[in-house]
Structures are given as C-alpha cells and as structure tokens.
Amino acid sequence: MIKRLIDWLKQPLGLIAVGIALLAVFSFAAYGISLTQQPPEQPVQFPHQTHVAFGIQCLYCHPGAAKGPAAGIPSQAKCWACHNQIAKTETSLLLAPLKQAVLSGQPLEWVPVAQVPDFVQFNHRAHVAAGQNCENCHGDMSKVTIAENPQVFNMGFCLDCHKQVAGDDHEKLVKLVDCGTCHY
Ligand code: HEC
Ligand code: HEC
Ligand code: HEC
Ligand code: HEC
Ligand code: HEC
Numbered sequence: 001m002i003k004r005l006i007d008w009l010k011q012p013l014g015l016i017a018v019g020i021a022l023l024a025v026f027s028f029a030a031y032g033i034s035l036t037q038q039p040p041e042q043p044v045q046f047p048h049q050t051h052v053a054f055g056i057q058c059l060y061c062h063p064g065a066a067k068g069p070a071a072g073i074p075s076q077a078k079c080w081a082c083h084n085q086i087a088k089t090e091t092s093l094l095l096a097p098l099k100q101a102v103l104s105g106q107p108l109e110w111v112p113v114a115q116v117p118d119f120v121q122f123n124h125r126a127h128v129a130a131g132q133n134c135e136n137c138h139g140d141m142s143k144v145t146i147a148e149n150p151q152v153f154n155m156g157f158c159l160d161c162h163k164q165v166a167g168d169d170h171e172k173l174v175k176l177v178d179c180g181t182c183h184y
Helices: 002-010 012-037 048-053 076-083 096-104 124-129 134-138 155-166 170-177
Strands: none
Touching (some): 076 096, 155 170
16 A cells, blocks of 8 residues: 555656645745744834843833833833933934934834734733743744744633643632633
8 A cells, every 4th residue: 555655646747746735835834934933014114022131131122021010112212311322323224214213203114023912811910920921922022023922822822821821729610711811
C-alpha cells in the first residue's frame, strides 16, 4: 500500500499534487502571518528596541498597565521631555514627525495593534498584580521596532493560561473560565 503510494507520488502528476498541497499550506501560513504580524503604518517609526536597550522601563511609558484596564501610549510631551535634550533630535529624519507634532500641537495618531473586541473585559492591573510579565502576552518587545501583535488575543489564548494558572485550585478555575469573568 505504502509502496504504491510512493510510486504514485514519484509520477509527474503525483509530484504536482504534492507541490500544490505544499503551496496551499505555505500560502495559508503566510496569509495568517500577514493578518496578525504586519506592523501598521505609524506616525513615527518608533523603535522599541532602542528605548528598551537604554534601560527605559515598560511602565515608564505604559504606566496604566499597573493601575487599571489600559496600559496607554505615552503622550508626545513625554517623548519631548527626553528628545528636546537629545542632539540627534535636531537632525534625525525619523524624529522629524515628532518634532513637527510638538511644534504644531497636533497629537500623533498611533494605530493600535494589541486589541480585544469591545465585548471582552480585559484589565491589565489584575494581571500585572498577579505577577504576569508584559512579555507573556506581548512577546519580547526589546527586539521590536514598530509594535506588532505576536499573539492573537482569541478566547483560547486567555483560557489556556487561566487553566494553567488555576491548576488544582477548583474554585479559582471556575472563576477564571466563567463566561461572566470576561463577558459582562
Ligand atoms: C519610550 C517609551 C516606550 C517604552 C520604554 C516602551 N514602549 Fe511600548 N509603545 C510606545 C509607543 C510610542 C507605542 C506606539 C507605537 C507602536 O505601536 O509601535 C508603543 C506600543 C506598544 C504596544 C502596542 C500597543 C498598541 O496596541 O498600539 C505594546 C504591546 C507595547 N508598547 C509594550 C511595551 C513593552 C512590553 C515595553 C517594555 C519591554 C514597552 N512597550 C516599552 C512607547 C514605549
Ligand atoms: C527616557 C528618554 C526617552 C523617551 C521618553 C523617549 N525617547 Fe526616543 N530615544 C531616546 C534615546 C536615548 C534615543 C537614541 C538616540 C541616539 O541614538 O542618539 C532615542 C531614539 C529615538 C528614535 C530613533 C531616532 C533615530 O534617528 O535613530 C525615535 C524615532 C524616537 N526615539 C522616538 C520617540 C518617541 C516617539 C517617543 C515618545 C513616544 C520617545 N522617543 C520617547 C530617549 C527617549
Ligand atoms: C495577560 C496578558 C497581558 C499582560 C501580562 C500584559 N498585557 Fe498589555 N495587553 C493585553 C491585551 C489582551 C491587550 C488588549 C486590551 C484591549 O483591547 O482592551 C493589551 C494591550 C496593551 C497595550 C495597548 C492598549 C492599551 O493601552 O492597553 C499596551 C501599550 C500594552 N498592552 C502594554 C503592556 C505592558 C507594558 C505590559 C507589562 C507591564 C502588559 N501590556 C502586560 C494583554 C496583556
Ligand atoms: C499568561 C497568562 C494569562 C493570560 C494569557 C490571560 N490571563 Fe487573565 N488572568 C491571569 C492571572 C494570573 C489572573 C489572576 C488570577 C487570580 O485571581 O489569582 C487573571 C485574571 C483575569 C481576570 C479576573 C480579574 C479580576 O479582576 O479578578 C480577568 C477578567 C481576566 N484575567 C481576563 C483575561 C482575558 C480577557 C484574557 C485574554 C485576552 C486573559 N485574561 C489572558 C493570567 C492570564
Ligand atoms: C478568560 C476570558 C474569557 C472567558 C472566561 C470566556 N471568553 Fe469568550 N471570548 C474571549 C475573548 C478574548 C474573545 C475574543 C475572540 C476573538 O477576538 O477572536 C471571546 C469571544 C467570544 C465569543 C465570540 C465568538 C468568538 O469565538 O470569537 C463568544 C460567543 C464567546 N466568547 C462566548 C463565551 C462563553 C459562552 C464563555 C463561557 C463558557 C466565554 N466566552 C468565556 C475571552 C473569554
């Protein structure tokens, strides 16, 4: 049986069939990646990796993550507090849009990438307070230029971790997988 299959696969038609199957798999994978991992067009090509490498904490720019539901994106005033003291800001083409926004008072319009739909309740504070790292959900931002969402925040993503966190604690499990915990 297997021998016959292999013989068939060796024929031209068999090879074409294998080729088409492989192409389909790869193009679906590429499509999936393009849907989830394409960084959007942003007003400034903000390099996370440069800032994180300088030792600037995630929570310095996204303090909301420790305090409430949304992490927040820093205001241009916060960017400017550093950048008006950095020589490179005068000449950098990458920083020209920031400078212009500050001079004109026109806020930068960042495009969100990490999002759940409105009918899902997510709160950063509960997760950060429980000791979850940013990286667990957002991937390693110290290697990223423009933020892209490495995770698809679907229901399975949330539930997998919730089940793991609850472990043998039945009461906790019931609470963390209860529909009303995330949808209300
Ligand atoms: C100097 C300020 C700064 C620091 C430090 C910083 N970020 Fe950001 N972050 C930004 C800005 C500006 C954006 C919006 C641009 C973008 O999406 O790339 C952003 C976007 C993001 C996003 C995508 C949000 C969205 O949906 O638009 C995530 C997730 C994120 N940051 C996580 C982190 C993590 C985790 C760290 C620490 C490892 C970190 N950031 C450090 C400024 C900063
Ligand atoms: C705590 C200080 C600090 C804050 C806050 C900060 N930056 Fe920076 N940023 C830096 C430093 C330091 C560099 C590296 C400068 C160098 O290479 O000489 C840099 C580099 C950059 C670059 C790359 C410039 C180039 O030509 O390579 C961009 C773009 C940039 N920052 C945008 C922003 C934006 C937008 C914000 C606000 C969301 C921001 N920065 C907030 C310190 C900061
Ligand atoms: C348990 C998973 C999880 C952890 C841990 C986590 N995040 Fe998030 N983050 C999310 C989800 C889910 C969203 C989308 C929230 C929404 O659409 O309301 C998000 C959205 C964001 C955003 C963009 C929208 C906003 O303002 O909330 C930023 C910026 C961000 N996170 C930064 C961080 C930082 C910094 C940390 C660490 C201090 C962190 N996150 C920890 C899951 C997480
Ligand atoms: C990497 C692990 C992890 C992921 C992923 C995760 N969570 Fe959680 N979540 C936790 C932990 C830990 C707690 C706190 C459990 C406890 O009470 O000790 C928690 C608690 C919660 C709570 C209860 C908060 C409260 O106020 O008590 C909600 C709501 C919640 N998560 C929603 C979500 C949603 C929505 C997602 C997906 C977008 C998600 N979580 C993804 C680990 C995770
Ligand atoms: C830990 C958080 C969490 C819990 C608990 C949870 N959900 Fe969800 N749910 C989500 C997230 C996140 C999405 C968004 C999915 C997406 O964007 O793909 C979602 C989406 C949905 C949707 C929309 C269809 C879909 O799959 O996208 C339905 C319906 C739904 N949930 C029903 C339920 C029911 C019923 C329960 C209880 C058995 C439940 N959820 C428990 C987080 C949760």
